[in-house]
Amino acid sequence: MIRLTRLNKSYPMASSKLHVLKGIDLSIAPGELVAIMGASGSGKSTLLNVLGLLDGYDDGDYHLDGQRIGQMSETKAAGLRASLLGFVFQSFNLIPFKTAVENVALPLYYQEVPRRKRNKLAEEYLDRVGLADRAGHLPRELSGGQQQRVAIARALISNPKVILADEPTGALDSQTSLEVMEVLREINATGVTLLIVTHEREVAARTRRVIRLRDGRIEGDGPPETVFGTASPAPAAFAHVVASTSDSAPAAVLAT
Amino acid sequence: MTHLLDLDHWQEIRVALLRNRTRTLLTAFGVFWGIFLLMVMLGSGSGLRNGVLQGFSDGATNSFFLWTQRTQKPYAGMPAGRGIRMTNADVAAIREKVPEAEVVAPRNQLRGFGGGNNVSRGRKTGAFSVMGDYPEIRRVQSLRIETGRFLNPIDVEESRKVAVIGTRVRELLFARGEEPIGDSIVIRGVYFQVVGVFVSPQTGDAAERDAQTIFVPFTTFQRAFNYGDRVGWMAIISRPDVPASVAEEKVLSLLRSRHKVAPDDLRAFGHFNLEEEYTKIQGLFSGIRLLVWIVGVGTLAAGVIGVSNIMLIIVRERTKEIGIRRALGAKPSAVVSQIVSESVILTSLAGYLGLVAGIALVVGIGRLLPPGGAGMFLDPDVGVGEALQALAILVVAGVLAGLAPAQRALAVSPTVALRSE
Ligand SMILES: Nc1ncnc2c1ncn2[C@@H]1O[C@H](COP(=O)(O)OP(=O)(O)O)[C@@H](O)[C@H]1O
Numbered sequence: 001m002i003r004l005t006r007l008n009k010s011y012p013m014a015s016s017k018l019h020v021l022k023g024i025d026l027s028i029a030p031g032e033l034v035a036i037m038g039a040s041g042s043g044k045s046t047l048l049n050v051l052g053l054l055d056g057y058d059d060g061d062y063h064l065d066g067q068r069i070g071q072m073s074e075t076k077a078a079g080l081r082a083s084l085l086g087f088v089f090q091s092f093n094l095i096p097f098k099t100a101v102e103n104v105a106l107p108l109y110y111q112e113v114p115r116r117k118r119n120k121l122a123e124e125y126l127d128r129v130g131l132a133d134r135a136g137h138l139p140r141e142l143s144g145g146q147q148q149r150v151a152i153a154r155a156l157i158s159n160p161k162v163i164l165a166d167e168p169t170g171a172l173d174s175q176t177s178l179e180v181m182e183v184l185r186e187i188n189a190t191g192v193t194l195l196i197v198t199h200e201r202e203v204a205a206r207t208r209r210v211i212r213l214r215d216g217r218i219e220g221d222g223p224p225e226t227v228f229g230t231a232s233p234a235p236a237a238f239a240h241v242v243a244s245t246s247d248s249a250p251a252a253v254l255a256t
Numbered sequence: 257m258t259h260l261l262d263l264d265h266w267q268e269i270r271v272a273l274l275r276n277r278t279r280t281l282l283t284a285f286g287v288f289w290g291i292f293l294l295m296v297m298l299g300s301g302s303g304l305r306n307g308v309l310q311g312f313s314d315g316a317t318n319s320f321f322l323w324t325q326r327t328q329k330p331y332a333g334m335p336a337g338r339g340i341r342m343t344n345a346d347v348a349a350i351r352e353k354v355p356e357a358e359v360v361a362p363r364n365q366l367r368g369f370g371g372g373n374n375v376s377r378g379r380k381t382g383a384f385s386v387m388g389d390y391p392e393i394r395r396v397q398s399l400r401i402e403t404g405r406f407l408n409p410i411d412v413e414e415s416r417k418v419a420v421i422g423t424r425v426r427e428l429l430f431a432r433g434e435e436p437i438g439d440s441i442v443i444r445g446v447y448f449q450v451v452g453v454f455v456s457p458q459t460g461d462a463a464e465r466d467a468q469t470i471f472v473p474f475t476t477f478q479r480a481f482n483y484g485d486r487v488g489w490m491a492i493i494s495r496p497d498v499p500a501s502v503a504e505e506k507v508l509s510l511l512r513s514r515h516k517v518a519p520d521d522l523r524a525f526g527h528f529n530l531e532e533e534y535t536k537i538q539g540l541f542s543g544i545r546l547l548v549w550i551v552g553v554g555t556l557a558a559g560v561i562g563v564s565n566i567m568l569i570i571v572r573e574r575t576k577e578i579g580i581r582r583a584l585g586a587k588p589s590a591v592v593s594q595i596v597s598e599s600v601i602l603t604s605l606a607g608y609l610g611l612v613a614g615i616a617l618v619v620g621i622g623r624l625l626p627p628g629g630a631g632m633f634l635d636p637d638v639g640v641g642e643a644l645q646a647l648a649i650l651v652v653a654g655v656l657a658g659l660a661p662a663q664r665a666l667a668v669s670p671t672v673a674l675r676s677e
């Protein structure tokens with residue numbers, strides 16, 4: 001689904017260049033659930049920007065869904081983003097003056113889906129993340145966990161092949177983090193490729209592959225157990241989290 | 257561009273503009289004021305124009321007046337400074353030799369203004385202008401008959417002692433409710449029968465002057481006041497297909513040769529060309545209108561620049577939001593159309609209100625004016641064409657005002673979406 005070969009990216013500075021991604025080689029198959037970890041400043045967000053077609057790169061190669069991604073017009077990039085990619089952000093990034101359902105429908109607005117149809121779809125996706133009853137609420141009327149689930153529904157609505165999440169649980173308490181992680185895992189279970197940037201071990205432990213970045217290079221790549229050297233969390237402990245938050249653990253998501 | 261048909265597009269604009277109401281209102285006011293001023297100035301301009309041109313309303317604009325002055329140059333053995341007298345023979349000569357002159361109406365005048373009383377009726381006396389005229393004078397000077405009639409050709413033919421008087425004359429010589437028609441007044445010791453009362457359609461001083469005027473037949477005037485065959489001045493109307501200035505030149509050169517005036521002695525005869533005057537005033541008002549447009553569009557431009565500035569600030573404030581929208585698949589064209597739409601809506605809505613308010617004020621003032629107008633002001637109005645022009649300018653201005661902010665919005669990188677503040 002994603003293939004990077006010797007990819008380099010640097011930011012131009014006043015006099016020199018800041019070399020951020022230093023020859024990244026990476027291949028991610030469809031349906032994978034991958035965590036990207038690394039210290040602050042190691043280049044995680046930069047990598048996600050490149051993968052998400054939000055930013056370009058200097059040299060190397062990037063193939064997304066079989067297409068080579070080189071220099072392209074902003075219009076074409078926007079089209080590819082709309083059709084292939086979904087984003088989940090640390091600070092949720094909901095439009096503050098739009099209701100939950102309007103936020104979820106927004107990507108379809110830019111794909112010129114008729115209003116009635118996109119709003120109906122948005123309600124379905126809100127239902128899938130367990131927020132059908134909050135459709136008319138503004139972001140500020142929702143908890144952090146609920147806002148992130150709205151954002152996840154928004155990322156899902158255009159039926160993307162890849163979802164890129166930058167610290168999706170960074171602004172949430174650990175309990176809520178695990179709930180959101182569960183929603184993401186369920187989405188991955190439907191076949192969507194999922195890349196999660198995180199610095200939390202609990203989150204990374206719930207993926208199937210962890211990539212460690214250090215100073216713009218891949219330092220480690222493998223299943224969580226080998227990267228962390230520990231076993232993945234016991235299913236029992238996980239069941240406890242789900243049970244204790246039964247109202248927000250979306251049955252609908254679990255069912256799909 | 258299909259999203260222009262999407263309700264959400266307009267909803268977003270509404271939300272964006274209402275988010276900071278005070279700022280939006282202040283910005284909108286700039287545009288509102290520009291258009292408002294433009295409309296009021298255009299309306300006032302037209303009111304002034306109507307008021308001034310009203311004086312020409314019924315009077316033929318292809319007419320001119322001419323009178324004698326003194327020669328400025330010696331010629332044919334005659335010294336400079338010689339006085340000239342026009343006579344009935346000159347009138348006949350013009351009628352015969354200048355076919356371009358359709359109507360030749362000689363006039364004489366007894367001055368009343370500032371002079372002693374020259375008209376009486378019983379014990380009542382007054383100082384009035386007495387005009388000896390042909391009936392055709394009405395084609396040059398517009399008059400409305402209130403009661404009775406104006407002079408007719410038979411009055412002139414038979415030198416009847418009849419008079420048509422202005423309203424002020426009636427006021428001063430007749431008691432309230434007294435019927436002047438058929439009664440007599442005495443002008444310089446000669447009895448005249450009043451056959452009509454006229455009203456001036458003019459305003460201000462001109463109306464005042466008309467009201468104190470008495471018309472008597474030209475021929476009667478010459479006989480009654482011992483003018484012999486003297487002609488004081490002439491009003492001449494050129495044929496409809498001939499400009500007054502052409503007929504004027506011909507008449508003047510004929511008179512110069514008849515009175516042995518040097519052909520290049522331009523001051524020997526005085527003349528006043530209504531057509532020229534009309535064109536001059538028309539030109540003056542075209543100038544005023546142009547000025548109004550320049551000032552109005554300038555004011556409007558200031559308002560539009562205000563809109564552009566505010567939109568730039570809005571774009572800066574919404575950088576993150578724009579980045580998010582772009583990450584979610586908003587194409588550059590969608591971003592541009594969003595910003596430009598906001599600008600156009602703000603500008604044209606504010607402008608439309610200014611347009612309506614300005615026109616309402618102009619029409620309101622028009623309603624408050626007395627029917628004949630006040631002073632030099634009559635029927636102020638803004639043409640539909642001008643209003644539409646202003647609206648078109650507004651929409652274009654709105655687009656222009658949105659371009660710079662839209663450019664700024666396009667420069668927002670979608671990567672700002674991933675940046676955490
Ligand atoms: N737009 C940018 N311009 C210049 N330098 C940047 C930009 N974005 C990130 N950087 C720099 O690149 C490096 C990697 O940043 P980032 O990818 O955000 O790291 P992480 O997400 O892993 O914390 C940092 O040193 C950061 O300061």
Ligand SMILES: [Mg+2]
Pocket residue numbers: 044045046
């Ligand atoms: Mg980061």
